[in-house]
Amino acid sequence: MPQFKSLSKPKIDIENFGMGANISPINQVRMMDEDSFEHFTVEWLYTCKRNMYTSIRKIGGAGDKGRDVIGYYNNGTVDYYQCKHYASALMPSHYYIELGKLCYFTFSKEYAIPKNYYIVASNDIGPTLNRLIENPNELRSELKINWDGYCKNAITKTNEIALNGVFEKYVDSFDFSIIHHCPIQSVIDDHIRTIYGTIRFGGVSVKIPDKVDPPEALDSDELIYVIELLKVYAEALGIDELPMDMLEKYAKYNQNFERQRKDYYSAETIRRFVRDVFTDSKQFEVLKDETYDGIIEVHEAEYPNGFGRLNAVTKHASMVTTDKSLLSSKLHCIGNSEKKGVCHILVNDGRLKWVNNDD
Structure with missing residues (x-):
């Protein structure tokens, strides 16, 4: 039939x-x-x-x-x-x-x-x-x-x-x-x-969709990496907990948070693009693995706090070569913001944390 x-x-x-x-x-x-x-x-x-x-x-x-x-x-x-x-x-x-x-x-x-x-x-x-x-x-x-x-x-x-x-x-x-x-x-x-x-x-550049602007309200998919960022800011401020609705009171960390969300959505735009357009492609997974392999030693170094680790890792991520992923080597759609954003997706996956209780 x-x-x-x-x-x-x-x-x-x-x-x-x-x-x-x-x-x-x-x-x-x-x-x-x-x-x-x-x-x-x-x-x-x-x-x-x-x-x-x-x-x-x-x-x-x-x-x-x-x-x-x-x-x-x-x-x-x-x-x-x-x-x-x-x-x-x-x-x-x-x-x-x-x-x-x-x-x-x-x-x-x-x-x-x-x-x-x-x-x-x-x-x-x-x-x-x-x-x-x-x-x-x-x-x-x-x-x-x-x-x-x-x-x-x-x-x-x-x-x-x-x-x-x-x-x-x-x-x-x-x-x-x-x-x-x-x-x-x-x-x-x-x-x-x-x-x-x-x-x-072939022979024509693929038009990558425009980056998704972070919505005002948090998406449910963001909760894990956002919670980890709030832990970073709370530790740096010397307080036990920083509720989301209190973040705006701290301009330095609020601005950092907004940058991190933009980077996350840069990477998320590419992830959704791969999911929606390509057939069973593993190329975003390759991108994540390449990023992880390039930053893990920097992540495991000692820092005074999680904020130092966050800044060092995301800075280094922008310099990691990701050419094993065809998203980078063929479609040329992976830039600094996307690489930094992948770090937060790795946090969502449970592969990275910013706050180390041993710091």
Whole structure:
């Protein structure tokens, strides 16, 4: 049974960034496997066509019945997209079965007749299939002539689908003008202008999202590192505890706190960017490990108090080389503020503390 997956956002692979910069995009597309080509098509639809639709859904698994992706309009109508990754241009003989599925499964009401049915093929369609698509009546005639050879025993695994009776009348009345072809170069030209195109094809700088400004109210994710900072300031002031609502009374430490929050959100912007855009990427974890390895000796040194440790570690963090992370070496989105902010994420993770009772 096909599984429908609602597409909130397709993911991309940071490890592929710029890898194909010396190979033309069209050749990269032709070198893809079937799954990658289908995912490429989904990326294109999500970024370039999603304003047309209220939702876009991918059908995963066997039994897609001639539909790889469905675009839903707000009036309930749909478009179907069928992806074909062949080593050569599609010929009619490649496609009769897909047209047969479209006719049969709409006839049997297993799915609705679409407003548009789009063919997306890695090597485009050949001149004969193109001519048939441009002449819907001729396309119908050729499908009927070739039905027994390509469709009768191939639409389902269990039954022959004969073209006769009521079903033949249905095919005779079917509107084949809904069949369209999406030229692959046009798809690539659209796709390459998106962040997905940047990652797949390289050669363009990735636009990193603007830094998230610290909200006035603390986010729940901030509580651990903020508590540790308040301990730092309390120790420096010689008091047992410094409540958050009392921090403004101490300008030096309040200003320091505001800087630390900005740094935290610089790093958090990148963390969210990786989480939301990339496919199962470990690159932010690599960044954290690189930062930790670069600062741990400085962190473990002796200081008069936690405030001294905080300042020494964050200062040193800005000088740590983090090129093992592709976020730094390929996307070039890790600067001083991000490196300092990673220190607070390490505090959230329990890997660092500022106040050492032995100091």
